[in-house]
Amino acid sequence: MSRARTFIVRYFPVLVIVGTFSWACIDIYTRGVEEQPEDVTVIRIAHWQLEPAVREAFEEMGRRYQALHPDVRIKQEAIPEGIYGTWVTTQVVGGTAPDLIEIGMGLLPQIWVSYFHRYFEPLTRKANQANPYNANTPLENVPFRQTFKDDMRLGYSAELAEYMYVPLSMFGVRLFYNKDLLKTLTGLDEAPTEYRAFLEACERIKAHTGPNGQPYVPIASSRWHFWHYQEWMFDPLTYSVMRLADFNRDGLVGNEELFVALRTRRVTWEHPAVHARFQMVREVSNYFQPGWTGLTRDEAVFLFIQQRAVFMTTGTWDVQSLIEQSEGLFEVGLMDFPIPSKDDPVYGDILEGPRYAVPAAGFGFGVTRSERSDIAFDFLQFLTSQEGNEELNSLIGWIPSIRGAKTTELLEKFSPNLDGVYGAFSFLNAAIQGNSATRFQQEYSAYQVKACSYEEMWKKYQAFYDEHGEQDYLETQKDWRRDRIGEQRHLIWLRSKAMAQKTEEDAMPFWMKYRKLTWDRLIWAEVAHNGGIALVKQGPAPDAPGPYEYGPYAMKRIRERVKASLEDQAEEVSVP
Amino acid sequence: MFSHMGGSRFPAGALGLLVNVGALAAFVVGCGPAPEGSPDELIAQGWSNYRMEEYDRAIECFESAAKKAPDGSDEHLHGLYGVAATWDMRRPGEDRQLAKTVYEQVVEAAPESDWAAWSLLALARQKHLAPVGEILDYAAIRDAYQRVIDRFPHHLAGEEAFVFQQGTLLASLDENDAQKVVTATTQFIESHPASPFLSQAYALLSSAYGTLGLGEEKLDAAIKGYETGEVDPTVFVDPQGVYWNTAVAAEFDAGDFKTAREFYQRFIDECPRDMKHYGAILALKRMDRVEAAIREELLAESSAAGNREGVNE
Numbered sequence: 001m002s003r004a005r006t007f008i009v010r011y012f013p014v015l016v017i018v019g020t021f022s023w024a025c026i027d028i029y030t031r032g033v034e035e036q037p038e039d040v041t042v043i044r045i046a047h048w049q050l051e052p053a054v055r056e057a058f059e060e061m062g063r064r065y066q067a068l069h070p071d072v073r074i075k076q077e078a079i080p081e082g083i084y085g086t087w088v089t090t091q092v093v094g095g096t097a098p099d100l101i102e103i104g105m106g107l108l109p110q111i112w113v114s115y116f117h118r119y120f121e122p123l124t125r126k127a128n129q130a131n132p133y134n135a136n137t138p139l140e141n142v143p144f145r146q147t148f149k150d151d152m153r154l155g156y157s158a159e160l161a162e163y164m165y166v167p168l169s170m171f172g173v174r175l176f177y178n179k180d181l182l183k184t185l186t187g188l189d190e191a192p193t194e195y196r197a198f199l200e201a202c203e204r205i206k207a208h209t210g211p212n213g214q215p216y217v218p219i220a221s222s223r224w225h226f227w228h229y230q231e232w233m234f235d236p237l238t239y240s241v242m243r244l245a246d247f248n249r250d251g252l253v254g255n256e257e258l259f260v261a262l263r264t265r266r267v268t269w270e271h272p273a274v275h276a277r278f279q280m281v282r283e284v285s286n287y288f289q290p291g292w293t294g295l296t297r298d299e300a301v302f303l304f305i306q307q308r309a310v311f312m313t314t315g316t317w318d319v320q321s322l323i324e325q326s327e328g329l330f331e332v333g334l335m336d337f338p339i340p341s342k343d344d345p346v347y348g349d350i351l352e353g354p355r356y357a358v359p360a361a362g363f364g365f366g367v368t369r370s371e372r373s374d375i376a377f378d379f380l381q382f383l384t385s386q387e388g389n390e391e392l393n394s395l396i397g398w399i400p401s402i403r404g405a406k407t408t409e410l411l412e413k414f415s416p417n418l419d420g421v422y423g424a425f426s427f428l429n430a431a432i433q434g435n436s437a438t439r440f441q442q443e444y445s446a447y448q449v450k451a452c453s454y455e456e457m458w459k460k461y462q463a464f465y466d467e468h469g470e471q472d473y474l475e476t477q478k479d480w481r482r483d484r485i486g487e488q489r490h491l492i493w494l495r496s497k498a499m500a501q502k503t504e505e506d507a508m509p510f511w512m513k514y515r516k517l518t519w520d521r522l523i524w525a526e527v528a529h530n531g532g533i534a535l536v537k538q539g540p541a542p543d544a545p546g547p548y549e550y551g552p553y554a555m556k557r558i559r560e561r562v563k564a565s566l567e568d569q570a571e572e573v574s575v576p
Numbered sequence: 577m578f579s580h581m582g583g584s585r586f587p588a589g590a591l592g593l594l595v596n597v598g599a600l601a602a603f604v605v606g607c608g609p610a611p612e613g614s615p616d617e618l619i620a621q622g623w624s625n626y627r628m629e630e631y632d633r634a635i636e637c638f639e640s641a642a643k644k645a646p647d648g649s650d651e652h653l654h655g656l657y658g659v660a661a662t663w664d665m666r667r668p669g670e671d672r673q674l675a676k677t678v679y680e681q682v683v684e685a686a687p688e689s690d691w692a693a694w695s696l697l698a699l700a701r702q703k704h705l706a707p708v709g710e711i712l713d714y715a716a717i718r719d720a721y722q723r724v725i726d727r728f729p730h731h732l733a734g735e736e737a738f739v740f741q742q743g744t745l746l747a748s749l750d751e752n753d754a755q756k757v758v759t760a761t762t763q764f765i766e767s768h769p770a771s772p773f774l775s776q777a778y779a780l781l782s783s784a785y786g787t788l789g790l791g792e793e794k795l796d797a798a799i800k801g802y803e804t805g806e807v808d809p810t811v812f813v814d815p816q817g818v819y820w821n822t823a824v825a826a827e828f829d830a831g832d833f834k835t836a837r838e839f840y841q842r843f844i845d846e847c848p849r850d851m852k853h854y855g856a857i858l859a860l861k862r863m864d865r866v867e868a869a870i871r872e873e874l875l876a877e878s879s880a881a882g883n884r885e886g887v888n889e
Contacts, residue, residue: 114629124810128809128810150849152812153814156811161808163811250820251820358851418848420854422851489665512808513808515776515806516806516808519776523740526744526747527743527746527783531747547828548828554831555831557791559870561833562870562871563874566875
């Protein structure tokens with residue numbers, strides 16, 4: 001064997017590695033040169049939306065932007081959801097971050113906040129200036145943040161007291177249905193939105209058999225879909241529980257409050273609203289396909305697309321793809337979740353109003369720090385001008401996030417219902433985790449698959465919860481103290497920034513943020529945190545009135561004031 | 577690691593050397609050059625590195641700034657404070673004891689300076705932010721805050737220390753502690769009428785009155801806290817919390833429906849997308865019902881009394 005051959009055989013693995021590495025270096029270099037000619041600025045935008053419509057929309061909007069700014073190129077990178085968080089971390093830490101990054105996927109919220117702090121541009125100053133692309137529209141001269149339907153509150157980081165990203169779309173959840181199949185199986189042209197009529201339609205659908213000999217499925221569901229029914233159909237029934245369990249009267253029932261209410265039996269599982277909630281779970285899930293608890297989102301979608309199911313819930317993000325997939329096969333209908341009528345024998349007295357439902361802003365992009373950040377933000381402003389946002393969302397099939405930007409007739413059905421009730425009995429809140437949360441999921445799953453009755457479920461769970469709930473709560477609260485260091489670290493930096501300003505006027509916004517965050521994130525947070533612990537450990541006094549009941553003092557003062565007003569009225573009448 | 581390659585033209589020793597040299601070069605490049613610039617520039621670099629969580633570089637910058645600046649100068653003290661804050665706050669790799677020593681050094685070097693005030697506050701915060709698992713010694717924490725308050729009563733650090741200190745009393749939810757908060761905070765409000773922490777002081781006072789079960793005083797302080805609050809016009813200010821909390825305090829703690837109506841109405845007008853919007857509408861109806869029932873009851877009582885008087889006459 002020649003020396004060269006011996007060398008190759010011995011070092012083959014090393015040569016392969018060195019060769020591959022060299023090839024990669026050359027490839028990256030040449031591509032870089034090709035993609036980034038010297039006189040052109042390339043703005044890279046990264047997101048996890050693999051839907052063709054999103055990518056095509058960015059391509060199109062990029063082309064339009066380039067027509068206005070020939071020295072800029074827009075390049076997008078669509079990264080799969082599963083690796084998005086890791087990918088973002090690698091990019092920002094490695095100093096190769098794209099200029100615009102979609103925020104929210106794959107990392108814990110506190111990690112995103114720490115990345116905002118280190119790698120992203122705060123957008124507060126720019127958010128208060130008008131969007132130049134809104135010239136000659138009703139939004140001309142309106143501060144950028146106020147051009148958003150949600151006043152850009154999604155992009156506001158309470159931890160940093162800064163606007164950090166810009167939402168491009170709004171999202172809502174509704175029930176979708178196969179109009180043709182509904183007509184064929186039930187004779188109905190439109191899906192009923194009254195609860196009993198809806199169940200009746202489901203019953204009729206279930207009675208029919210499809211071409212494969214299998215009965216039709218009224219509602220295609222899965223573990224993922226179930227969450228929507230919980231939030232939009234079942235939980236709102238429990239609104240009245242708030243009057244008993246919202247001990248701090250903030251209008252929401254946290255899990256520590258729910259735990260205390262259940263332990264002290266101020267609220268029981270036999271409370272009519274709680275019982276009704278679980279009864280509705282059983283009634284509705286009767287019309288899901290068998291084995292739904294073990295199925296994924298995609299499996300339910302297949303059932304719907306294959307016309308083996310009539311109803312399916314999903315959000316605006318799926319509208320376009322559902323319409324495309326059903327094209328030529330069936331017409332897609334859209335409806336709100338059915339609600340019981342006022343004279344419903346079971347739910348009529350329990351449901352205290354319509355359901356609260358507001359499309360939430362999303363599809364938000366942050367600007368990473370670089371010499372290109374002004375151009376990157378300019379592109380975001382282009383995408384969120386009234387015209388640009390309307391165009392972007394019409395290409396994707398989503399709801400615009402900008403005021404006055406028009407949407408399709410179908411998506412208009414996602415208009416918000418601002419006045420309504422919401423859930424007050426939910427174990428989905430993360431305040432009590434550990435074994436209590438796991439155990440609830442186990443018992444609840446058994447109930448969902450009819451492996452136990454409601455009474456068996458709650459009796460088993462309540463016994464466990466009484467014993468372990470407090471300990472589980474206290475365990476989770478340990479993290480609270482750990483997080484304070486991060487808050488303090490940021491505040492020290494913010495103070496240094498305030499002190500580094502040349503004039504008092506320049507320093508003022510930093511000082512204001514500093515004081516607000518000191519109060520919100522440290523001082524008041526500790527008072528509230530200790531309040532929660534005290535509530536869990538001691539509970540309310542046994543004779544204390546409910547949080548939304550008038551105590552003796554309040555009642556006395558109300559009477560006095562009413563009496564005084566009657567006397568005033570009497571005096572006015574007696575004066576000629 | 578390459579010892580099995582005997583007989584090759586790249587002996588193991590040479591490869592090993594190459595690897596070590598490479599690693600050393602990478603290490604040196606990674607460390608970067610020693611920081612340069614004026615003390616001011618070094619301090620700015622220090623804070624920038626602190627923000628980026630490049631703590632070793634931050635400490636180098638702050639140390640260089642402290643060394644370059646004349647002893648006792650503002651830059652010197654600022655550099656030392658930066659060193660202490662970085663050792664205090666970095667995770668992992670913190671050295672709380674070293675941080676404490678440097679904070680104390682700042683206080684000793686220039687006891688009347690701004691940096692002494694912030695260092696004293698940092699020493700108190702160190703006690704308050706004890707590691708998870710350590711039981712907080714609230715008496716010692718309050719004493720530490722008191723030292724800042726006594727030394728710098730009208731400095732921002734002293735005022736902040738006061739708010740933190742009273743917050744610890746409030747957090748105990750004990751009535752005696754709440755009474756102490758009422759006394760101290762009332763005094764603070766009188767002696768610091770222009771303090772930027774005035775709104776927070778009223779919020780503490782309101783909460784303390786709440787613990788004491790004094791509904792009207794709680795409401796009054798809450799409204800003053802709202803009125804004296806700083807408003808940052810550059811950010812989204814969500815008033816829902818203030819409006820809702822004030823309204824429910826007025827309705828259920830003070831029995832003051834007039835104020836409750838005013839704040840529920842503000843909530844309805846200014847927070848249309850908030851989920852509690854419907855609750856605010858229901859609250860207005862609820863108060864109407866309660867008042868109507870009481871009015872009817874009072875009128876019935878007065879008419880019965882009138883009848884009795886008529887009979888007696």
